[in-house]
Amino acid sequence: MPADEPRPSILWFRKDLRLDDNHALHAAIEAGGPIVSVYIREPVAHNIGPLGAAQNWWLHHSLETLRNSLRSLGTDLLFLSGEADRVLADLAGQIGSRSVFFNRAYERSSQDLEIVQTLKMQQIAAHAFHGQLLWDPQEIRTGTGAAFRVFTPFWNALQKRGEPHDPINAPSKIPAYTRPLRSEDLRSWNLIPRRSNWASHFPAVSTPGEHGAQQRLAEIIDRNLQNYRDGRDLPAEENTSHLSPHLAFGEISPARIWHATRGLPHTASADVAHFRRELAWRDFCYGLLVEFPHLHDRNWNGRFDAFQWEDDAQAFRAWARGVTGYPIVDAGMRQLWRYGFMHNRVRMIVASFLVKDLMIDWRKGERWFRDTLVDADPANNPANWQWVAGSGADASPFFRIFNPVLQGEKFDPEGDYVKTHVPELAKLDRKFIHRPFEAPKQVLDRAGIELGKDYPKPIVSHAFARERALAAYRALRG
Numbered sequence: 052m053p054a055d056e057p058r059p060s061i062l063w064f065r066k067d068l069r070l071d072d073n074h075a076l077h078a079a080i081e082a083g084g085p086i087v088s089v090y091i092r093e094p095v096a097h098n099i100g101p102l103g104a105a106q107n108w109w110l111h112h113s114l115e116t117l118r119n120s121l122r123s124l125g126t127d128l129l130f131l132s133g134e135a136d137r138v139l140a141d142l143a144g145q146i147g148s149r150s151v152f153f154n155r156a157y158e159r160s161s162q163d164l165e166i167v168q169t170l171k172m173q174q175i176a177a178h179a180f181h182g183q184l185l186w187d188p189q190e191i192r193t194g195t196g197a198a199f200r201v202f203t204p205f206w207n208a209l210q211k212r213g214e215p216h217d218p219i220n221a222p223s224k225i226p227a228y229t230r231p232l233r234s235e236d237l238r239s240w241n242l243i244p245r246r247s248n249w250a251s252h253f254p255a256v257s258t259p260g261e262h263g264a265q266q267r268l269a270e271i272i273d274r275n276l277q278n279y280r281d282g283r284d285l286p287a288e289e290n291t292s293h294l295s296p297h298l299a300f301g302e303i304s305p306a307r308i309w310h311a312t313r314g315l316p317h318t319a320s321a322d323v324a325h326f327r328r329e330l331a332w333r334d335f336c337y338g339l340l341v342e343f344p345h346l347h348d349r350n351w352n353g354r355f356d357a358f359q360w361e362d363d364a365q366a367f368r369a370w371a372r373g374v375t376g377y378p379i380v381d382a383g384m385r386q387l388w389r390y391g392f393m394h395n396r397v398r399m400i401v402a403s404f405l406v407k408d409l410m411i412d413w414r415k416g417e418r419w420f421r422d423t424l425v426d427a428d429p430a431n432n433p434a435n436w437q438w439v440a441g442s443g444a445d446a447s448p449f450f451r452i453f454n455p456v457l458q459g460e461k462f463d464p465e466g467d468y469v470k471t472h473v474p475e476l477a478k479l480d481r482k483f484i485h486r487p488f489e490a491p492k493q494v495l496d497r498a499g500i501e502l503g504k505d506y507p508k509p510i511v512s513h514a515f516a517r518e519r520a521l522a523a524y525r526a527l528r529g
């Protein structure tokens with residue numbers, strides 16, 4: 052290579068599968084040399100283990116989309132497997148590169164530091180950028196410089212920082228490295244479930260990749276986030292953004308979303324404020340994870356370590372398959388299995404049911420969600436499970452126990468959500484849609500339901516379960 056020619060740079064894609072508002076990409080272009088883009092399949096994708104099956108499906112399609120976008124800009128995407136530091140160092144040696152550009156993934160902050168150190172020892176500079184969250188967790192701190200443990204003061208501090216960075220647009224061209232390089236075949240990674248067509252309904256909800264993310268954003272902006280604040284709790288309606296899987300894979304930046312809501316008319320201000328608050332919850336959860344990397348497998352509040360969980364495999368299976376006899380719970384769990392997604396309100400209801408009615412350890416629920424949600428997130432998932440369980444930093448008190456019947460009647464008053472996901476109840480009278488076990492025989496007959504055959508009887512009595520959970524909680528408090 053002639054001495055005056057800029058060396059090639061490596062652009063390492065990870066939880067930032069986008070070209071828009073990608074600071075690492077931007078900086079790599081600024082460096083002036085040709086760019087080799089790579090996605091590395093690591094033995095352990097982040098500190099909580101490999102991605103779940105639903106996310107593997109998403110990842111496959113997202114990587115295909117990213118590779119197509121890179122090709123349309125004159126470059127390509129390599130797929131390589133192994134420990135990131137070793138793969139990056141080998142690649143750098145192969146192409147004579149001295150610099151790696153990447154965006155931080157806060158769930159693996161300590162690992163990132165090690166990678167930077169390893170590369171440095173081999174005279175390779177690692178340049179890390181921000182973009183996964185609205186703000187770097189180090190930038191939103193209490194007056195004493197500590198991390199926030201309660202959301203409301205965190206939210207106040209975040210708002211005081213003003214607007215997050217202005218997003219930068221995708222480049223129109225990327226300088227290509229023209230010599231051939233070895234890449235694995237994405238299909239050989241077997242990310243897509245082979246034997247069953249389990250994921251066949253996933254595309255009905257969202258389209259993996261950056262274009263899908265931008266389309267979603269355009270949709271919510273077009274409708275001015277209408278009815279977000281008041282309607283976001285109604286699972287039968289489409290009032291939320293469905294941006295979560297796109298955010299989980301970094302197909303869109305939260306700063307891009309935040310700024311897109313800036314131009315909405317004043318009439319949308321309450322909806323915008325509430326929506327931004329939810330985005331900030333994501334930052335908050337990441338702050339907790341950075342502070343406590345064991346968020347997924349240890350109680351934040353160590354007092355819960357002594358909690359007497361039930362070890363009931365049969366009840367867990369009924370919950371996971373959506374056959375508990377409580378329609379709103381079953382609808383949620385079946386929505387999850389079929390579409391890889393579940394509405395937020397229903398996530399709270401099913402999680403409360405597992406932890407409080409069945410008294411099954413929240414970690415088992417967290418793992419099930421991690422395997423089946425396309426938006427499974429290393430921060431949001433455990434933080435929200437711990438929130439529901441009462442063991443978290445800013446948690447709902449354990450003694451607040453959702454009644455699945457009343458929750459259903461309040462948030463799915465017509466039973467439309469239940470009827471969509473539990474079709475065997477489709478003909479049941481609205482009055483009993485959330486309590487089929489109380490319906491008189493002739494009402495059930497009219498709806499073509501025999502309880503215990505067409506639809507299960509409740510696996511537990513909520514009144515009994517509530518008392519049992521409260522007693523266990525009282526024992527914990529001593």
Ligand SMILES: Cc1cc2nc3c(=O)[nH]c(=O)nc-3n(C[C@H](O)[C@H](O)[C@H](O)COP(=O)(O)OP(=O)(O)OC[C@H]3O[C@@H](n4cnc5c(N)ncnc54)[C@H](O)[C@@H]3O)c2cc1C
Nearest residue numbers: 291292293294295329330332333395398427428431432435
């Ligand atoms: C038990 C449980 C587990 C959860 N697991 C996950 C998970 O693995 N991944 C995940 O992204 N969210 C998780 N959530 C939070 C929430 O349910 C989803 O973010 C939301 O349903 C996604 O739908 P949406 O994009 O339409 O949300 P919108 O209402 O449109 O919200 C916009 C964005 O804000 C963020 N957000 C919204 N609510 C929360 C919240 N409570 N905590 C953190 N961020 C939030 C998400 O990134 C979301 O995409 C969980 C909630 C519960 C109760």
